[in-house]
Amino acid sequence: MAEILLKNAYVIDPISGINGELMDIAISGSRIVEEASQKAEVIDCQGYLTLPGGIDSHTHTSGTKVNFGRYMSPEDMRAGRTARRGPMHITSGYSVPTTYGNSYRYSALGYTTLIEGAMAPLEARHTHEEFKFTPLQDSFANTLFDGNWGMLRALEEGDITRAAAIIAWTLTAVKGFAIKLTNPGGTEAWGFGKNISCINEKIPTFDLTPADIIKGAIRANEMLHLPHSVHLHCNNLGTPGNYTCTIGTFDLVPDINDKRQSLYATHVQFHSYGGSGWGDFCSKSEPVARKVDFSPQIVIDMGQVMFGRTTTMTADGPMEFNLYRLHHDKWSNHDVELETGSGIIPVNYRKKNLVNSIMWAIGLELALLVKNPWQCLLTTDNPNGAPFVKYPEIIALLMSKQYRDAEFATIHPDTEKRVPLPALDRELNWHEIAVMTRAGQARALGIIDLGKGYLMPGAEADIAIYPIKTDEIDPSAEYEKVIAGFSRTEYTIKRGRVVSRRGDAIIDGENTTYWVKPKVPAVYDMQHDPAFIELFERYYTVRMSNYPVQEEYLHRNYCIETETDL
Amino acid sequence: MEIRDVPCPFCGCLCDDISVRLDDNRILGVENCCTLGNAKFLSKGRLQHPIMRKNGKWVEVSYEEAIDETARILSDAVRPLLYGWSGTVGEAQVVGVHLGEEIGALIDSTTSVCHNPSILAIQEVGHPGCTLGQVKNRADLVIYWGCNPIEAHPRHMSRYTTYADGYFIDNTVTDRKVIVVDIRRSEGAKVADEFIQIKPGGDYLVLSALRAMVRGRDDVVPDSVAGVKKEQLQRVASLMQKAKFGAVFFGLGITMSRGKYKNVRNAIELVSELNRKTKFTISAMRGHFNVYGFNEVLTWMAGYPFAVDFSRGIAFYNPGETTVIDLLERKEPDACLVIASDPGAHFPKSTIEHMAAIPTVQIDPCVNATTALCQVQIPVAITGIEAAGTAYRMDGVPIRMKKIIETNFPTDQEILERIVTRIREMKRDG
Numbered sequence: 001m002a003e004i005l006l007k008n009a010y011v012i013d014p015i016s017g018i019n020g021e022l023m024d025i026a027i028s029g030s031r032i033v034e035e036a037s038q039k040a041e042v043i044d045c046q047g048y049l050t051l052p053g054g055i056d057s058h059t060h061t062s063g064t065k066v067n068f069g070r071y072m073s074p075e076d077m078r079a080g081r082t083a084r085r086g087p088m089h090i091t092s093g094y095s096v097p098t099t100y101g102n103s104y105r106y107s108a109l110g111y112t113t114l115i116e117g118a119m120a121p122l123e124a125r126h127t128h129e130e131f132k133f134t135p136l137q138d139s140f141a142n143t144l145f146d147g148n149w150g151m152l153r154a155l156e157e158g159d160i161t162r163a164a165a166i167i168a169w170t171l172t173a174v175k176g177f178a179i180k181l182t183n184p185g186g187t188e189a190w191g192f193g194k195n196i197s198c199i200n201e202k203i204p205t206f207d208l209t210p211a212d213i214i215k216g217a218i219r220a221n222e223m224l225h226l227p228h229s230v231h232l233h234c235n236n237l238g239t240p241g242n243y244t245c246t247i248g249t250f251d252l253v254p255d256i257n258d259k260r261q262s263l264y265a266t267h268v269q270f271h272s273y274g275g276s277g278w279g280d281f282c283s284k285s286e287p288v289a290r291k292v293d294f295s296p297q298i299v300i301d302m303g304q305v306m307f308g309r310t311t312t313m314t315a316d317g318p319m320e321f322n323l324y325r326l327h328h329d330k331w332s333n334h335d336v337e338l339e340t341g342s343g344i345i346p347v348n349y350r351k352k353n354l355v356n357s358i359m360w361a362i363g364l365e366l367a368l369l370v371k372n373p374w375q376c377l378l379t380t381d382n383p384n385g386a387p388f389v390k391y392p393e394i395i396a397l398l399m400s401k402q403y404r405d406a407e408f409a410t411i412h413p414d415t416e417k418r419v420p421l422p423a424l425d426r427e428l429n430w431h432e433i434a435v436m437t438r439a440g441q442a443r444a445l446g447i448i449d450l451g452k453g454y455l456m457p458g459a460e461a462d463i464a465i466y467p468i469k470t471d472e473i474d475p476s477a478e479y480e481k482v483i484a485g486f487s488r489t490e491y492t493i494k495r496g497r498v499v500s501r502r503g504d505a506i507i508d509g510e511n512t513t514y515w516v517k518p519k520v521p522a523v524y525d526m527q528h529d530p531a532f533i534e535l536f537e538r539y540y541t542v543r544m545s546n547y548p549v550q551e552e553y554l555h556r557n558y559c560i561e562t563e564t565d566l
Numbered sequence: 567m568e569i570r571d572v573p574c575p576f577c578g579c580l581c582d583d584i585s586v587r588l589d590d591n592r593i594l595g596v597e598n599c600c601t602l603g604n605a606k607f608l609s610k611g612r613l614q615h616p617i618m619r620k621n622g623k624w625v626e627v628s629y630e631e632a633i634d635e636t637a638r639i640l641s642d643a644v645r646p647l648l649y650g651w652s653g654t655v656g657e658a659q660v661v662g663v664h665l666g667e668e669i670g671a672l673i674d675s676t677t678s679v680c681h682n683p684s685i686l687a688i689q690e691v692g693h694p695g696c697t698l699g700q701v702k703n704r705a706d707l708v709i710y711w712g713c714n715p716i717e718a719h720p721r722h723m724s725r726y727t728t729y730a731d732g733y734f735i736d737n738t739v740t741d742r743k744v745i746v747v748d749i750r751r752s753e754g755a756k757v758a759d760e761f762i763q764i765k766p767g768g769d770y771l772v773l774s775a776l777r778a779m780v781r782g783r784d785d786v787v788p789d790s791v792a793g794v795k796k797e798q799l800q801r802v803a804s805l806m807q808k809a810k811f812g813a814v815f816f817g818l819g820i821t822m823s824r825g826k827y828k829n830v831r832n833a834i835e836l837v838s839e840l841n842r843k844t845k846f847t848i849s850a851m852r853g854h855f856n857v858y859g860f861n862e863v864l865t866w867m868a869g870y871p872f873a874v875d876f877s878r879g880i881a882f883y884n885p886g887e888t889t890v891i892d893l894l895e896r897k898e899p900d901a902c903l904v905i906a907s908d909p910g911a912h913f914p915k916s917t918i919e920h921m922a923a924i925p926t927v928q929i930d931p932c933v934n935a936t937t938a939l940c941q942v943q944i945p946v947a948i949t950g951i952e953a954a955g956t957a958y959r960m961d962g963v964p965i966r967m968k969k970i971i972e973t974n975f976p977t978d979q980e981i982l983e984r985i986v987t988r989i990r991e992m993k994r995d996g
């Protein structure tokens with residue numbers, strides 16, 4: 001087996017309790033080991049910052065809606081073209097890069113694991129096809145259940161066990177990783193052009209509220225002992241005053257898992273808005289962050305907005321339509337039968353726009369206000385808030401009050417009256433950044449046991465070495481150096497191989513797709529359940545036998561089998 | 567033996583409920599299928615060996631020799647064209663895109679000569695769509711515009727719209743209204759609640775009139791628009807706005823008539839407008855069973871759905887310049903690989919003449935019109951019957967095509983991979 005010895009690595013590994021120690025890391029095959037033999041290839045890390053490979057716990061890189069974002073946007077494709085070079089294929093796209101573009105660029109930033117934020121089960125094959133062409137990262141798919149008729153009917157009947165059984169069947173069939181709820185109830189209502197305003201409103205077509213769906217899914221999730229918690233995109237995204245809905249949602253969440261949170265709420269920036277309209281739109285990051293501080297059962301990610309062009313894409317079809325009515329640019333929508341919706345529009349977040357300026361501030365505020373970095377992870381909801389290539393700038397903003405002030409001086413002047421950001425002095429340190437970009441993700445996703453997110457013997461050898469000497473940089477003042485350092489690793493190591501060197505991918509790579517398979521007793525096996533089969537065969541346009549994602553799509557993969565309480 | 571739930575490798579409906587009866591590796595009968603699909607499942611007659619023209623005569627050659635010759639032709643070319651793709655699976659298309667990238671080819675598909683204008687319109691204004699099951703379960707108004715489902719997509723109405731069981735539709739025949747818009751009274755017009763006959767070339771005007779009415783501006787619409795009476799348009803505009811869920815399906819009647827992509831754009835904007843009042847979606851009636859799959863594959867790999875030129879070392883897309891017909895009209899290609907399509911039967915004469923004048927290779931199971939233009943033809947397994955792989959339905963739903971018959975013929979993917987390997991060897995050996 002190939003061996004590598006990393007010498008003089010300056011390691012921050014929060015999961016293992018290491019906060020800045022100069023050490024050697026031995027790799028044999030795909031794993032970190034106690035020691036390497038004489039034959040090991042030696043890489044001198046020169047005291048550079050060495051972290052576990054980056055993990056993006058919520059990004060949109062693969063599947064139907066992402067690809068439609070590319071399809072409809074030749075202007076975005078032209079904005080990010082690179083030529084074939086070495087083993088690197090051509091790439092296109094800035095905010096929605098081609099699959100190779102995503103993979104190379106994430107790898108240059110030191111990312112080795114990506115969680116696709118929203119996979120519609122019916123179109124799962126497509127997501128898995130794109131995973132294959134995202135070769136330098138491991139892939140996980142959050143699977144959409146917000147409008148799943150089988151699950152909704154079971155919840156309507158108050159039968160959580162049956163809901164769990166349907167979730168189990170579906171996750172196994174589509175090779176998904178976790179339960180994703182996007183605007184629960186709202187995407188179903190959107191099937192007839194309606195939406196849901198908040199968690200206690202009845203869905204027009206089922207005798208349920210979003211609160212019923214969220215609570216039911218959380219219970220079902222724990223019955224199935226899934227590694228991750230329910231992954232929620234709250235109702236009412238993007239509307240002024242929605243923070244009350246967000247806090248109301250957090251109030252629903254019991255604390256029922258002792259290894260991790262019971263709810264992961266994604267892109268909370270988009271859900272922390274005050275005001276009664278756009279006229280008095282303002283930040284409500286403070287009450288939301290306070291709520292998170294008091295709720296150890298909740299983990300959020302930022303959903304940071306950065307200025308410039310990007311493409312918004314989500315399963316939240318009605319929200320995208322509302323955005324379209326604000327922006328009047330092109331709009332795509334794609335409802336998925338019996339399951340969910342989706343929408344796409346291009347946007348340009350402008351500094352001169354007051355609302356955009358406030359949004360930018362809110363994301364940063366959440367990260368600075370939430371006390372425990374394990375509870376607030378760094379994301380842009382790529383590409384919704386900004387393309388992931390902006391991560392280094394976000395890190396620098398969180399580490400430097402001076403940088404924030406400099407940026408603040410360039411945004412809409414009225415922002416100051418609407419946000420608390422200028423008053424926040426906190427500057428995150430290297431350790432906190434490491435938590436917010438990999439360790440926190442590994443814990444929240446429940447994948448530490450799979451060897452993710454740390455650098456001790458037994459871990460997967462997924463490692464990012466940044467050309468940063470923490471004792472030679474003052475991040476408060478030298479934020480440009482922070483940005484440069486996080487933009488391009490010296491080495492990105494994936495599964496024990498150097499895959500990226502100073503920004504260039506150097507091998508073809510082959511990722512692993514992780515998926516779950518809850519062990520369900522025969523009575524709850526939906527494969528043989530007459531009512532489930534009938535719903536399927538009457539109302540889906542694809543035969544039940546053709547629905548599951550076949551083995552052929554998995555390539556290298558790892559099945560996480562779970563014991564269940566069914 | 568019977569194999570059930572076989573997806574049909576004919577049109578973009580990709581019906582996946584076909585039953586095929588087999589005996590001794592031969593298809594005896596097919597159930598649930600339309601006549602078009604039936605004919606494909608039961609077709610006989612195919613090319614048995616690779617063939618090559620030598621001294622003006624076709625001769626049978628080995629696969630090795632045919633692949634060798636193809637690799638030589640593509641290696642020698644300065645401006646190779648890789649065309650077709652819609653009748654094969656994604657796994658083969660992927661190899662084609664990599665091949666195109668490697669030799670700096672221009673790659674384009676049959677999209678270029680059918681729904682190319684639809685894609686241009688979508689790239690300007692987006693696409694409010696949905697999967698077909700959403701229509702099946704919810705639509706109380708279905709509009710077929712410039713397409714003829716009964717002849718081109720025979721099971722579209724029974725599986726997805728007019729006659730399909732729908733969750734929110736009590737009686738699918740009486741509770742769904744159907745509007746057909748066409749320049750002539752087609753078969754579909756007979757089952758329509760409302761048939762709008764437009765003078766040829768008048769789609770844009772009629773769409774504009776409907777948009778005005780949906781915006782409450784009936785006053786700007788004249789008494790007759792492209793041969794359609796204002797009263798009928800008012801009736802239709804009212805039906806549209808009263809529908810709980812309206813679904814528009816359109817075909818080449820609007821993409822290839824006067825106005826082209828502007829027609830589609832207008833139709834999309836009408837649908838976007840209607841969404842302010844109720845729920846509406848619009849979808850293209852795609853032809854080949856996997857024409858949409860190629861658009862998907864090329865998009866995730868190169869960024870654009872069709873017409874990508876790799877000659878500059880990046881993916882360059884400029885329809886009108888990098889589209890197959892335009893390229894051939896300019897007589898640019900000096901070699902051509904055709905796969906899973908039959909341009910010889912459809913392309914304009916001048917472009918066919920150019921294909922015949924340059925070395926053209928075809929990968930296809932059967933002798934067809936394109937064979938006459940070729941220097942080499944390599945027969946392959948029939949995708950969806952003898953070879954498995956991924957196809958994308960007209961609404962973007964991916965379905966795995968099945969292999970139900972054993973064969974000794976290599977698949978498209980295998981042939982393409984062997985060509986790539988051979989080209990690399992030639993390059994290495996100088």
Ligand SMILES: [Zn+2]
Nearest residue numbers: 058117314381
């Ligand atoms: Zn998202």
